Amino acid sequence: MKIKDIEIKNSKIHGKGVFANRNFKKGEIVVKYNLKLLTKKEFKELPEKEKHYTDFHDGKYWLFQEPERYVNHSCDANTKQVLNKELKCDIATRSIKKGEEITADYSRENIPGLNMECNCGSKNCTGIIN
Numbered sequence: 001m002k003i004k005d006i007e008i009k010n011s012k013i014h015g016k017g018v019f020a021n022r023n024f025k026k027g028e029i030v031v032k033y034n035l036k037l038l039t040k041k042e043f044k045e046l047p048e049k050e051k052h053y054t055d056f057h058d059g060k061y062w063l064f065q066e067p068e069r070y071v072n073h074s075c076d077a078n079t080k081q082v083l084n085k086e087l088k089c090d091i092a093t094r095s096i097k098k099g100e101e102i103t104a105d106y107s108r109e110n111i112p113g114l115n116m117e118c119n120c121g122s123k124n125c126t127g128i129i130n
Contacts, residue, residue, distance in 0.1 A: 074103035
């Protein structure tokens with residue numbers, strides 16, 4: 001995956017989103033993460049708005065940077081998050097067409113304090129993400 005394979009632009013789901021600049025096949029890495037490791041103190045001192053861009057994994061707090069912080073939630077997501085020693089990325093769970101918004105299911109991630117209204121518009125929308 002090259003950064004030119006995706007772009008950040010306005011989203012119908014929420015604010016900014018990440019969009020495919022080419023077709024992706026199921027199983028391909030779509031978005032590589034550029035995470036910042038935070039101490040517990042740094043996490044607690046983050047403004048509430050920034051805490052939305054965090055993940056708690058393996059006892060560590062991670063702050064999402066661009067572009068991964070702009071992958072919006074969908075109840076019918078087209079990627080899944082992989083966070084381990086070798087990989088930190090979103091992988092396509094189905095084919096993704098050029099121009100399609102890249103989405104993830106936030107309810108399957110470890111976002112501290114997550115409780116928000118869902119605007120994904122999918123047929124399977126739960127209305128609330130927590």
